[in-house]
Amino acid sequence: MKRTxxxxxxxxxxxxxKIERKSSIENEPLTLTLDQLQxxxxxxxxVLGTKTMEEALNIFTEGLKPVLRARDDMDLDDHAEMMDCxxxxxxxxxxxxxxxxxxxx
Numbered sequence: 441m442k443r444t445x446x447x448x449x450x451x452x453x454x455x456x457x458k459i460e461r462k463s464s465i466e467n468e469p470l471t472l473t474l475d476q477l478q479x480x481x482x483x484x485x486x487v488l489g490t491k492t493m494e495e496a497l498n499i500f501t502e503g504l505k506p507v508l509r510a511r512d513d514m515d516l517d518d519h520a521e522m523m524d525c526x527x528x529x530x531x532x533x534x535x536x537x538x539x540x541x542x543x544x545x
Contacts, residue, residue: 487499
């Protein structure tokens with residue numbers, strides 16, 4: 441009888457691992473509704489229509505940080521790197537300006 445009591449005590453004192461399962465979709469970023477997409481397009485058009493190209497780029501890229509490759513061990517000046525990228529892309533932006541309404545974002 442003592443053994444049964446010991447076995448019961450072991451069951452009570454042994455830690456139970458509770459595995460909480462979470463759907464992988466819960467880890468995915470939220471997507472915008474069609475209304476939110478339309479609103480974002482309208483706001484983007486307003487910015488492009490009322491601001492200079494440089495001001496618009498600053499608005500659209502505010503808070504973004506460049507993605508560094510794994511092999512890059514040194515810290516780079518984020519702003520300088522972002523401006524370098526923008527300078528390379530500015531000539532291409534004038535070509536895209538005509539098709540900006542249909543841009544999927």
